[in-house]
Amino acid sequence: MTKIEKEIHPIVIKIEHLVKSYGVIKAVNDISFQVMQGEAFGMLGPNGAGKTTTAEIIEGLRQADSGRVSVLGLDIARVPAKIKQRIGIQLQAPSLLPLVTVQEILQLFASFYKQSIPIDDILELLALKESRKILVKNLSGGQQQRLSVAMALINNPDIAFLDEPTTGLDPQARRSLWSVIEDMRKKGKTIFLTTHYMEEAERLCDRVAIIDHGQIIAMDSPKELISTHFKESAIQFELEPAPPEVVLQTFPGATQVMVSSSEVIVYSNNIPTTMSAILKYAEKVNLTDKLKDLYVREATLEDVFLKLTGRKIRE
């Protein structure tokens, strides 16, 4: 890399051929990628795909079997304390002391760093001002999750690692956390996010690595990922029993077909003709009353994952 490139787009995380096994299971199987400064980078994949393991190796919480990891130009294995000063980590589990208040735990964690941002600012940012005097154990799940993110930002980190920040939250709490992360992104903070919600990755990330069985199967911006794999829209419906795939593939306009039990997705480059073929089929087999939830939508990252792996992300 030349000096000029470094100034324009400094690489803050650089992973090369990372491998980590637990017994016979290869949790991380030869993963390489780079994250640029100011980028919101997401690792999207089902549970057990190796996202958290990868993140925790970068954070210095686990050791890789082989491969190279450089964070902020430093080697995490050699100078972990130096790197930990400059990164902020939110673990998947809330990991909070139950009998301290929101304010106290933030002050406690602030004391671990050479530099920290004022508690009031961080409370403001995560909408926790009202609950500053409340004991952690009395917080709601959403508040605990926001506190957990607040703790990751207390040292004004160069990179914020967020591991499944919205897992287990209700849709409202999820949206409010998303807007916090969007704010951070606007402020130019580097964000490393792992998630199994494709909607979350699509909305929050500049670039997404889709990971499955410890390997990256696709990596690009969400928009590019979708448009590379799908020029067409998706028609989704439920029918019991579902039409055989071979039949669906003969429908006019159909480019690709996914059937899982009664749920059917037909990707089509000609929606009206494919749609009428579906309706005619239902009529022919006398199942019009069993045809449910028929709708047309744009392809999403979920479809990309489905296409690449043949599985749904949450299965």
Add this chain to the structure above:
Amino acid sequence: MKAFNKLLISDLKQFLRDKTALFFTFAFPILFIFIFGWVFSGAGNISYEIGLVKNNSSVTSEGISQILHQIPIFEINEGEKTDKLTELEEGNLRAVIVIPDDIDSIIGASQPVEIKVYYDPAQTTSAQIILPVLKQAIDEVNRQITQQPLLLQLSEESIQAHDLRDIDYLVPGILAMSILFLGLFGSIVLVERREKKILKRFGATPLNRSTMVFSQITYRMILALIQTLIIIGIASLVFNVQMVGNWLLLLGLVLLGTLTFISIGYFAVARAKTTEGAMPIIQIIQFPMLFLSGIFFPVDFMPDFMRPIIAIIPLTYLGDAFRQVMVDATPLYPLSLDIAILVAWLVICMVLAVKLFRWE
């Protein structure tokens, strides 16, 4: 240093908010002192009811009866033989003494008199106490009848500067017990924090593990000192147990004991995965120590085969050291040996804990 202070203050605050911890750290030892204090303060008044069957017209019988009535721990209950034996069987009497009706004529004929004592061997303690006392009483009667002069007399002289009551023996033991609990259970906090991934969260910051462990230890030591003051305060105000030794030496022993039991605890749970898994381990260590260390009753009561165990457990030495320093009790071991053994336990367990402890 900033992180150390914050952690320490945070731990103290968490402690004050934890009702269970508060109870077990402070209320429990206090309760212990009161319960033991009351139980043992009544110990001096314990008496044994003894049945006596005799011929009221006999002079010798009356003489024996008088001597028996003078024995403070006996409450003499006279009556018919059959009635008294039934009462003994029912457990209402501890022993029945039967003096033959014709005792005067037997003595007159210079024949030995057979005085029968019925007792229930199942009631071991009373039998052990009653029989020797009775024997002594009969010897005394014997001597008076034969009018032999008293040649040898035992004079009791306590080597302690002041007499030790049971409660004096117990208070240092209760302090040792409290230190044992405080130290051992300290490790549970660490296991709980490991289980809840709080240690992992700390590990994601630049915080040093040693800073965290030292603040935990300091926090426990502060609790130990507060506990010591409360126990000594109550013992002195309510039960008049006076601390006679050197306060600085006591302080040093409290801190050494706390440190020793903390390191034993950390070592014991080094590999325990959950709090539920760690609790039984701590209890397995704690219970034998409580009962075999002689902190509640002297180790002389223990059977011989227990001696090696008694001689190895650290609580024996902490209890012994506390008794020596607090109430000037007779040493089981020299104080320097007590300290040396505690230090040895501390060092060995600390090294093992550091080697074996799993942070995740």
